[in-house]
Amino acid sequence: MSTETAGEDDEHFDPIGTATLIGIYMAIVVLMWIFTYFIEFLGRGLTIVG
Amino acid sequence: MHIHRFEKVWLALALVFILGLISTIAYGAVGPGIEMIDAEGGTVDPQNLDETEFADPGVEQVGEDEYEVYVVAKQFSFEPGTPANGVIRVPANSEVTFYVTSQDVVHGFEVVGTNLNTMAIPGQVSKMTVEFGDAATYGIVCNEYCGAAHHAMEGRIVVVPESEYEGPGATNATSGNETTTNASVAAAQQVAGSATEVTA
Numbered sequence: 001m002s003t004e005t006a007g008e009d010d011e012h013f014d015p016i017g018t019a020t021l022i023g024i025y026m027a028i029v030v031l032m033w034i035f036t037y038f039i040e041f042l043g044r045g046l047t048i049v050g
Numbered sequence: 051m052h053i054h055r056f057e058k059v060w061l062a063l064a065l066v067f068i069l070g071l072i073s074t075i076a077y078g079a080v081g082p083g084i085e086m087i088d089a090e091g092g093t094v095d096p097q098n099l100d101e102t103e104f105a106d107p108g109v110e111q112v113g114e115d116e117y118e119v120y121v122v123a124k125q126f127s128f129e130p131g132t133p134a135n136g137v138i139r140v141p142a143n144s145e146v147t148f149y150v151t152s153q154d155v156v157h158g159f160e161v162v163g164t165n166l167n168t169m170a171i172p173g174q175v176s177k178m179t180v181e182f183g184d185a186a187t188y189g190i191v192c193n194e195y196c197g198a199a200h201h202a203m204e205g206r207i208v209v210v211p212e213s214e215y216e217g218p219g220a221t222n223a224t225s226g227n228e229t230t231t232n233a234s235v236a237a238a239q240q241v242a243g244s245a246t247e248v249t250a
């Protein structure tokens with residue numbers, strides 16, 4: 001199996017389900033980070049500024 | 051080397067995500083001005099706090115709306131902070147710098163529900179500046195296990211409306227408080243005593 005002939009392989013193997021799943025995980029992680037930092041952390045009132 | 055196009059997309063997204071993490075931290079430093087507590091507070095001799103700025107801990111006014119609060123954490127109270135020692139009283143809309151140290155073991159100084167949280171370490175001074183807004187009452191808890199009455203070690207910060215602020219002098223524990231201070235120490239020792247009995 002040579003990888004040099006690649007390009008053709010792509011057309012036969014597109015793991016669209018896996019990609020979708022990873023995309024959903026990514027979105028969850030991004031939303032959780034935004035929630036954790038901007039709402040839970042910055043939203044806690046008093047913060048050390050010096 | 052051949053890389054599947056899905057993988058290229060994934061690599062690009064992962065890089066963007068990492069940049070996003072870094073930029074939120076950068077935003078936190080530049081926007082809300084978040085700082086970390088570092089070694090800036092310096093060191094003190096915990097055996098001789100009487101010879102340091104912690105000799106008479108309490109609130110001091112250092113500018114028009116600027117105050118400094120020296121707090122000594124000890125088994126099992128904050129001075130000032132714990133009601134028996136006099137609570138910490140500052141006016142609304144002020145900038146307050148806390149200097150916190152311990153005279154015995156490691157304690158915690160956590161203002162409940164806020165990002166104001168530090169360890170109180172014998173020999174070290176934790177320095178942190180906070181901006182208080184409206185009048186409010188905050189609780190302080192010790193969040194490092196420090197002995198038998200650790201669970202009872204708490205205090206209060208009262209942010210009073212500017213018009214009702216009587217000045218920093220009213221904060222310091224005075225001789226009038228000694229009876230209650232002794233009573234609470236006795237209570238703490240009782241707790242410590244009974245805990246020892248249980249263990250023995």
Ligand SMILES: [Cu+2]
Nearest residue numbers: 157192196203
């Ligand atoms: Cu403690």
